[in-house]
Amino acid sequence: MSLYTITGAQLAFGHVALLDHADFSLEAGERVGLIGRNGAGKSSLLKIVAELARPDDGLVTRQQHLSTVYVPQEPEFNADDTVFDAVAAGLTEARALLDEFDAVVHQLADTPEGAEHDALLARMNTLQSSLDAADAWNWSTRVATTLQQVGLNGEARVGSLSGGMQKRAALARALVVQPDGLLLDEPTNHLDFDGIRWLEDLLVSLRAGLLFITHDRAFLDRVATRIVELDRGRLLSYPGNFSAYQTRKAQQLEVERIENEKFDKLLAQEEVWIRKGVEARRTRSVGRIARLVQMRNDRAERRNVQGNVKLDVGQGEKSGKIVAELTDVTKRYGARAVVDRFTATVMRGDKIGFIGPNGAGKTTLLKLILGELAPDEGNVRIGTNLQVAYFDQMRAALDLEKSLADTISPGSEWVEVNGQKKHVMSYLGDFLFAPERARSPVKSLSGGERNRLLLARLFARPANVLVLDEPTNDLDIPTLELLEELLIDYDGTVLLVSHDRAFLDNVVTSVIASEGGGKWREYVGGFTDWQTQRDRSKQLALDAQKEAGKEAPKEAAPKESAAGRNAQRAVKLSFKEQRELEALPQKIAELEAEQKAIGAQLEDGSVFAKDAREGARLTERYAEIDEELMLALERWDELENRVR
Missing domain, CATH: 1.10.287.380 (Valyl-tRNA synthetase, C-terminal domain)
Incomplete structure (x- = not known):
């Protein structure tokens, strides 16, 4: 029996049907990746499963006593709480039962035999059964064990944790409940590569049913046992991981295209027939006319595949052959060296990814390369004729009260891209913003839509160096793939910080990776190439250490x-x-x-x-x-x- 089932669900936001007679089920032990366009309704569906929202219509059935825990994109904590208390908050109900049990036991000891005594005894037995079922007697041990499992210090204050560690705390708060169903909205947000790998290993080993939303294709490939796509109000299920989904989806879209072409051709023929002269009208069939009316209705109700974003970057003049040359560059903050004696040359046309844990100094290194930050030691030579478009700076400067049109082209109705003028409404349409939304304020957009707007603004400016700091956050998968294509074909230089492993593999030609202690090293290839080279280097170092260890006893220790x-x-x-x-x-x-x-x-x-x-x-x-x-x-x- 399924843990959870939705049948014929309907949910509308304004005139847009997010769920259109949709069906969904979650089995015990399976891991379902929920994907779809930004604004398609994925988070709404997740909240329905979490019982935080209800569909407008449809049947929802759950297993009796089913426990589900929902972890939102941005978990909320009291900054002053200890990590132990924050995680223990997941067991609020169990702890309340235990407190009541203790109170009843004390009350029972002071109550003489009689009706009240019997009622208290019955309540104590009921509470004991509930506590047994919830395994709540040892809740403190459960919290400590879970903290050890996720690698957190229970005595630390939540406010002192990084975004990635707060995400771990949110997962720990969910895991300590030992739920039947775990619901995660963008679980990889704020996690670095080590954190993502840790989360993958954790989720693969879980016994709970898992439903999660993510745009991280590598994560979907590793974790998901089934992909469910929310497409034009329908939920389509594909067994297997993301790679298997891509193959089957392409086949399905081709079949849908052929069927639509056949339908449209037949409809056009029927429209010609109905418009013929008097002779045709004398012989027209009542049934044929009724079929034509139905075909018109079907065509009007058909929800075509949403168009793709049309990305085109404004190409600036060519920069000099050398974009930046760094020689023995060192940058310190206090006693800590963030960059220690780093040497590299960035050439025109290079596409470089920056890899390192949160706080390693990726942004600092970027600013050194661009000449925005002076080194404490060493030399930085900046190339000539650089036109830099910086994605992160634009994100910080986004005015939530401005309209979409004013954000793209302040004081003008025209945008110039690659020497060609384009009306701002048409340009916004390329990024899937309808004309009626052009005058809407930025604050009305979802996270993914804001990122799409930022890309529109970025690409409207001529540039020969693109600096992209986490550009993939909240972007849906089709937009990610189109952004990849644009960056691959881009003639200028790309400096990219991202935790999306597939995106790095598909775009960059080399990576600069943190080796710890302020040391940085450049590797040829993408993320997977770096990982292979790094693992090989570690293995060689271990082998050398073992050999040295074998030889030492022979020389130093007496034979036994x-x-x-x-x-x-x-x-x-x-x-x-x-x-x-x-x-x-x-x-x-x-x-x-x-x-x-x-x-x-x-x-x-x-x-x-x-x-x-x-x-x-x-x-x-x-x-x-x-x-x-x-x-x-x-x-x-x-x-x-x-x-x-």
Whole structure:
């Protein structure tokens, strides 16, 4: 049985139908990625599932006692709370039950036998059952365990956390409830690459049913077992991850295009027939006329695929061959070196991605390259004839009270792009803004629509250097793909900061990555190439360290016979423990292999489509292996320490 089912749901915002007789279900253990255009109604659907909103019409059914937790894009906390208290807030109901139970127990002790005593006893039994069901007796331990799971210090103040760590706290507050269904709206917002990988591993191992909204294609590929697309009011389901969805969606759109062309051709023929002269009217069929009327209605009601954004960047004059040259550049804030002796040359036409954890200094390095910030040491030589368009600066300067038209072209009704004049209404139409919205204030736009407006403003200005700081936030997937195409074909220089791994892979030709301690290094290729090179370098360093470790004892330590080692071990371990220690490496290897095999099946996602119960069993087994591995590793460490 499904955890949650919606049948024939209808939801309208003004004259736009967000849900048009839509059907949806969520099975136990499956991970559903919800995608669709900005403004299509994804967040509204998520809130309906979370019971924070209701559809205008339709049937909603839930499993009895189903618990769901909703984590919004921007979680809210009291900045003065400790992280422990903020996470424990997820167990407010359980703690309230426990407080009431304690109060009833004390009251019962002071109440003589009689009707009131019996009523209190009955209430205590009811509360005890509820506490057992909610596993609320050890709520403090649950909070501490969850904090350890997500890597947070419970004593820290929430206000001192970065955006990424606050996102972790919000997830911890949800996970501590141990919900049947977890609902996430843009869970990767504010997370850096390590945070995103951590979240992927966490969600893949969860037993709960998962429904999440994201535009991160790599995240969808790794986590989703099913893709649900909200398209023109309908919910379309595609088994598998995002790559599988792309293939099937392309096939579906082609079939839809052919069917629409056939329909339109037949409608045109019928319109010609009805307009013929007297002879045709004498022989016209009542049934044929009725069919024509129905066809006209069907054509009027057809919701065509929404057009794509038309992106075209205003090309400035060519910059000099060298955009920037940095030699032994160092920048410090207090005692901390954000950039330490960095040397690089940025050439015209380079497309460079900047990679590093939050707070590593990506923005500082960008400003050094552009000459907006002076280094403490070293030299920066800026190239000639630079026309820089800076996405982040424009975002900060966005006036929420201004209209869309005034934001794009203040005091004029025309925009000039690549030497050609275009009316501002037409230009806004290229970015999917209807003419009637051109006079609307910016504050009326959604987050994704604001980013689209910012791109429109950015590309209306001639530039030969584009600096894009997190341009992909809140953009829907079709717009992301078009932005990728534009940047790939762009003749100028692109400096890009993004946590979208697929976007980096598709756009940049090299990356400058933080190595820690203010050290930065340039790698050829995109995000995946950097990851491969970095992992290879780490492995080589580990291998060298192991070799050095093997050689050192030979030189420094006196040789010890095998018999002597066995005698030492025999003294400290029983025969049974010795056998256990010898068997543990093999057991750990088998558990890791089993978990890897299960992980591959879960990531593929087809198991949920074929057999939902088997999918749920594998998800449960994946989590069990985590616990078994932890116990085995702890036991191995304990026995090894005793024989040292």
